[in-house]
Amino acid sequence: MSDLNNILIEVSGLSIGYGSRRYTHPLLTDINFNVSRGDVVLLVGPNGAGKSTLLRTIAGLQSPLAGSVSIMGRDINKFSTSRLSRAIAMVYTGHTGGGGLTVHDLVAMGRHPYTGFLGHLSSDDHRIIDTAINRVGLYNLSDKYLANISDGERQKAMIARAIVQDTPIIMLDEPTSFLDVAARIETSLLLANLAKDSDRGILLSTHDISSALKIATHILAINPHTSSTSFLSVSDPSLPMVLTDLFADRGIIFDQALADFRPTII
């Protein structure tokens, strides 16, 4: 059990979904879990189960229907957008705009939460930016336009931007789902490298279970059939059962030996 100071995200009794004052449409209710420093929490579940909605709610982009989200001991509603940008860095799925920005331009934006009105970068900022670009292996592409590099390289640049943002929490919403196999593996390796930083907590949603399981410390499984979530350590013996329940209705089970999902009948 981590001590209290190490808890980065504390989610308790959380209901998420859409709604107004009169009518609410909860996707998931009673979600409880913590992310501490050094944790890599893997968010798994079918499409439409509410993975993105959960991440958006934790990132403060959407209000909780009930319950609470605390970031480093402070309620999410008490965070301003700019304060939150120093607590959580996000990496989303899919193609972004800004093709005319260079890799360096993009990664440097990660310093926005710390720089003044005109965005002047100090020598420290430059060092942090260069280190991150090196770390994701894009040193030779630093001056290339985002439009002229591959999707995988673009996503690595996004991850470098998140590193540069220097936040205790990084959340990634299906960061590899639009990438080809090679880029997927490279990105997973990069995430594994990132997971070694013990002072950071990572919350990651992905369909790429087998590679993500290698770096995950905990699993948050979203079961849309029961509208419930289970939070457990990867060493928990009930993990295969919980994962199998997710897609059992579609004839897909979790195979512990493969560390991946497979059809019931091969």
Added chain:
Amino acid sequence: MTRHARISLSFIIMSGLALILAMACLISGPVDIPTSEVMTALSGGECSRFTWTNIVTQLRLPMMVTAAVSGMALAIAGLLMQTAFDNPLAGPSIMGVSTGASLGVALAVIIIGSSTVSILAGALLGAALIIMILSLLSSMVRSTIMLLIAGIMISYLTSSAISITNYVATADSLQTFVVWGLGSFTGVDCKILLTYSMLCLIPVLASCLFTKPLDALLLGDLYATNLGVNVMSTRTWLLIIAGLLTSIVTAWCGPIAFIGLAVPHIARMTSGSSSHHILIPLTALAGIVTGLLALWMSLIPSGYGQLPINAITPVIGVPIVIYIIINRRRLAYFN
């Protein structure tokens, strides 16, 4: 050539062009004045003919300055709109903001009568109305092309409203309005030149405070929010600044087309950068160049008087827009 060198070179070339064109505008006109005499007048001396001094300092100089600051203002308005709407083909004239300002002016002239205050107020209200409609539409219509078409439709609707108001206008105010609608940099005289320049310059300087959020918006709303940008309020401020710039220029010079749409692309293509801490000053500079170029071209048929500015700006703007549409796959900032 390194990126840095290319950016520096763009600034140097634009500054050089601005100086050359400024001079060209001062020495051309219906009255032939020798360059040496123009220089004398500019340095505060008396020309050999009294009227020449007057023409240079009272007519040509204010007109040149007006062209420069108007070009700058419209170009910055276009840049802000393009980033705020995430649409490289957005601009104050194409999306109907200038037309909205025109409608406001038409109504103001008919209802209150023609005065600086009524024209400015009309332009501000008209532009504000269109900006509000566009903001509302942009929250409902996600597709950039559809939003653009909606903007063009609004523009048509506004034009038809203008035609209807013209129908009920007196012959005198109709004449004023039609001439004004052709666009001209002659409407700002020496007395209000400083006020006009400041009114254009202040919103441009204000836009410099938004360099970081503007860059962040290039990555889309989600990433911008994650970088600490309050997307809603930032977008609102950007559109307010763009609206102010458009209506100030429209009030005095008429609805000038294409400068706002085309100039930000000149800045992007010459510098090869999408960062707004380069784009804002370079777009402002390229706007000055374009404004001066339009003025100078309008002075070319000197014997026959001056051409309307709106007869010139499409000649400059349309080839640029067609070029970027054809080359959109090769231009990095489109992808």
